[in-house]
Amino acid sequence: MKALLALEDGRTFPCRSFTGPGEASGEVVFNTSMTGYQEVLTDPSYSGQMVTMTYPLVGNYGVNPEDVESARIQVAAFLVKEYQPFPSNFRSTQSLADYLKGQGVLGVEGLDTRALTRHIRNGGAMRAIISTTDLDAESLIRRANAIPSMEGLDLARDVTTETAYRWQDGRPEFLAAGEILDAGIWRQRETRPSVVAIDFGLKYNIARCLEKAGFEVVVVPAATEAGTIMAMAPDGLFLSNGPGDPEPVAYGIETTRELLGRLPIFGICLGNQILGLALGGRTYKLKFGHRGANQPVKNLATGKVEITSQNHGFAVDMKSLSSDDVEVTHINLNDNTVEGIRHRRLPAFAVQYHPEASPGPHDAAYLFDQFRAMMKTN
Structure with a gap:
């Protein structure tokens, strides 16, 4: 046809x-x-x-x-x-x-x-x-x-979960209304650190990798407020990937800003951009984006090059962030765009690429262990 x-x-x-x-x-x-x-x-x-x-x-x-x-x-x-x-x-x-x-x-x-x-x-x-x-x-x-431009579009609201769920044994287990504030929400609290993952468009394999790394995971809708997350008393906060322009996701940026310093934070992809915005920075649209399983990224701390899987059309503008508070941890070797940031004093870091990608390289799987280690020292 x-x-x-x-x-x-x-x-x-x-x-x-x-x-x-x-x-x-x-x-x-x-x-x-x-x-x-x-x-x-x-x-x-x-x-x-x-x-x-x-x-x-x-x-x-x-x-x-x-x-x-x-x-x-x-x-x-x-x-x-x-x-x-x-x-x-x-x-x-x-x-x-x-x-x-x-x-x-x-x-x-x-x-x-x-x-x-x-x-x-x-x-x-x-x-x-x-x-x-x-x-x-x-x-x-x-x-x-006549089609709306991607710039200015908040698409996280379109793809986020409507109901919070516990990630259990490789699949979602949806929770009843109000159950996220129940004292028994964390079933394995004594043996596994607890993580609230904000779903801006969460890939299932991120939840799989968090579970594999030893976390107990509860996923919440994108517009969940900071007060609700703190009432859940998790050990850490995860900011997920997602579609669209990060700047209109004002609710997620504000929640992240309120939780900075109160919880260890780890973000991937859109989560990296939201962390950058919460830290006072700006983002911009890339010409054609990075989408594939073969993007070279340099870890500036180790000097090692990681082959990564990526899917994003926006990036963090490092010039808009205070170098006294935030440092670049990873860069893309094709165009030198920011691929990772961390706060110098607060327990918060994020990467632009996908360490959980499947199929894809596993060079960056260490980041989930880094997140867990951050909780032990916080």
Whole structure:
């Protein structure tokens, strides 16, 4: 089935749907990972975006119920060069096409992903629309220009959990209203440090890694206030990844600011940006973002280079932060952007990349142990 992708700057790309008729819009971005398309599809940080994979053949290992990062597909549309309709993998329970169709997400193939990626790399991530029903280029370009810009969008509210839950044995266990303030919320208090994770778009594998590192984890909605978190009496606070522009997430920034110095804090991705904003800094939108499983990051404390998995379109502006209070701990070796920060005196640190990424490099798994060690010294 014929389809047409139109970008806000007037560039169009013919393609064809492998999921049937449909239409989708959002910011179009690219991911350079060779594997992990199911994790990409279900990562809440991709909310509001149409993702194109630079690896040319997608779908060859199917999908399964385990390799998900949230309860549903989060991308607005999925764009590939060539779709493989016959998966070969002993873990596969469903084809990629059936998976997308089952959740009403448009998937297209036959798209020149190399040309699209080069165009985005040169022109920046931009608004776009793809359709099988409206194939008029001028019409689609006009409609693409009417899509809200990613800058200024608070998408954390769209993807956060509505109900708090305990992460137990690798899966969420939802709590009844008011149960988070119950004295018995922490079941393993005597043997495991407790962590409240604020869900701005939390990937399941972050919760898995926190649990594996020995934490007892309760996940709360993005707008949970500092007073509620302190009443839960956790040993630490985790700030999750998430989609959209960090600056409109004023409620999360204020909560983080109020808890600075009162709890050890660890943030990942959007959590890094929120910590930076809570410390008085600013953020800015990257030209085309960092999305893939092969980004080199230098740990400035050790001098070691970590190969990391990343998915973000915004970054912390270190010039906006006081060097007396905050220091850069990691930088991206491709463009020297900030990949990690920490407060010099308070127990708070964060990284822009994803140490929990699966599949992906495990070079930065030590950060979860660092978080736990911070609790012992606090």
